[in-house]
Amino acid sequence: MKSESQIVVRPARNVNGSVSLPGDKSISHRYAMLAALAEGPSRLENYSTGADCASTLGCLRSLGVKWEQKDKDDAGNVIDVQGSALSLAAPSQPLDCGNSGSTIRMLSGIVAGQPFVSEMAGDESLSRRPMERVIAPLTAMGAEIQSNDSRPPLRITGGTLRGISYRMPVASAQVKTCLLFAGLLANGETQIAEPFRTRDHGEIALRAFGAQVQRKGTDVSIRGGQRLQGIQARIPGDISSAAFFLCAAALFPGSQLTVANMLMNPTRARLLDILMQLGLQISVTHMDELHGELVGTLQVQGGSLKSATIAGADTAALIDEIPVLAAIAPYTENGIEVRDAKELRVKESDRIASITLNLRAMAAEVEERPDGFKIPGSQALHGAELESFGDHRIAMAFSVAALRAHGDTLIRGCECAAISYPQFFPVLEGLVER
C-alpha cells in the first residue's frame, strides 16, 4: 500500500448500534470470476469494497473481460460484468494480484485452462506466500507452471486440461475452488478430497451460475465442459468483517448490536457458535437464501466471556476470525487456546507471530506455539504502540483489543484495512460509546 497511516484507538464503554456490511470477500471473488466465464451479462450488487476484490476485477480486465462499476445507494457497490463464454484473452502484461491470495490461487485455475501464457504477480506479502498447493495439482492436470521457488510470480502456460482425482494435503478453500474452476475447463471429471470441510462458496457459486457440482462428505467433484449463465445477484454482508464488530460487542456486557444482511453460510458461521459458547447472546431473524447462500440479521447482546479451545476442523472453519478471537482472549475469564493453526504462519503476515508481539506489547501473557497459542484469561492490558505488519486482519483485530485496554493504543500501518474493508475504522468509531 502506498501511504502509511496510523490510528489511535481510545478505550470504550460499550458497543451499540446497527451495521450492514459490504459483500463477502470470498463470494465477491468467486462471482466476479464466474461472471467473467459465463454467457451473457451478470450484475453483482453489494460487491466487496476491499482492494483484494478490486485486484480480481483488475486481473479480469487484463484478460479481456468487460465490466463496469456503478454506485447505487440501495445496492452498494454494483459491478456489471459482460461474460466471455469461457474464453478469455491473452494478457499483454502480468496480472497484478496485489495482496490477494484468493485472486492468484483461484484465478490460476482459470488461466491454466486457457490457450495462452499468463504471468501472475503481487505485492511483497503475496510474493512470500506458498503456491505449491496450486502448482502441483494444476501441473498434474496438464498446465505448465514456473514460479520463484513455489512462490509468486507464477508463469502459467495454459491449454487443454485433463480431470484428476486429488487429495488436498492442506485444508484450503482457495485451492479447492482453483481446482473446481480448472475442472470446469478440463476434459473429464475432477474429484477433490479435502482433509476438513472448508468454506463451500466455490461449489455454491458454480451451481448459482448453472453448473452441476457433486458433494459427498468432504469429497467434491465437477464434470468439465459445462456452460455457465450470467446471474443478477446480491452478495451477503461479509461475516469475517462483521467478526470485528461482534467481538468488540462481546467485550462489554452492556453492548447491543444489530448486524443486518449478514452471510450465515454454515461453513463460515462457526464464529457465532464460539461467541455464544463464550457468553454472547445472539439471535437471528430475517433468514433468507440468496443464490444458495444463507443470509440473516443478527441481534447481539454482550455478556461475560468464559473460555474456548479451537482445534482441528474448527480451526480451519475459523481461520480468518482467529486474530480477533485472540484479541479478545485476555479479557475472557479463562482464556482461549488455538491449536492446529500452522496455516496462520503463511497468511498476509505470520499471524501467530503478529498476534503474540502485539498482545505482549499490551502487557498480555501469551504462550506462542508453532501451530497456535494459549492466551490466559482475566488479564488487564494497557494501551501500547502496535504494528499492523501490513496485515488487514491484524490492524482491525487490535483496534478491538484496544477498546478494553487502559489508555490509548496507536496502531501503525492501518491503511491495510482497505484490503478487505476500507470503511472499517469510521464504522467502528460510529458504534463505540465512551
Ligand code: S3P
Ligand atoms: C478464502 C479461504 C481462506 C481464507 C481466505 C479466503 C477463500 O484461505 O483465509 O481469507 O475465499 O476461499 P485458505 O484457502 O488459504 O485457507
